[in-house]
Amino acid sequence: MTPTSTSGADRCNNLALRKAARYLGATYDRALAPVGLRGTQFSILQRLGAHGEMTISTLADTIAMDRTTMASNLKPLAREGLVTVEPSATDRRARVAAITPDGRSRLQAALPLWNAVQVRFEESFGTDEAARLRTSLTAVLDTGFQPWAE
Template identity: 80%
Template structure:
């Protein structure tokens, strides 16, 4: 996925996304290469080490999500996620200004 596309789906500025990927690339968890299709674009991909690390972290992430819902309330957590999704769908990009 291009860094620009990844930033868009993450609701993040492209430059910030590129900066956030650098330590992951240094650790060998992602690769960032020039696109073969568009030499101006950079493409990020998860490596096998990155996939292993992600799979190891997934149970921890799920536990934190469950803890959040327990403390905040499952219905409130659902409403919060729905509201945040609605904000993202508006296309509001404060960093684009």
């Protein structure tokens, strides 16, 4: 193996992760399209539905996304009336996102579509392997990098 061989690309963690993320992400996006959601939007609604209102920064942290990207992802959801984004009552610098009743309805409509992809993936990939994959990917978040540090 020489330093110029393509095996370096074959060992690139970033490329492998992004390829898999695009592949699986597009699968979820396609499945959720009938209810007008993308995978990221579903995840945002799911988090807000489970945890109630959250600051944009906290919501971004729970999804491992930078705050600016989260704010951009919230805009179409707010335009559709699925979430609200308001100034915090306790910290004027912070903005709080909350799911609306329409957002909860859309989330409920999306859940069976999301679940169908979950089941199909686990049947194809393996239930135990999918659980190990989620555990490994969660562990990646604890490797000490600070991609969004200011």
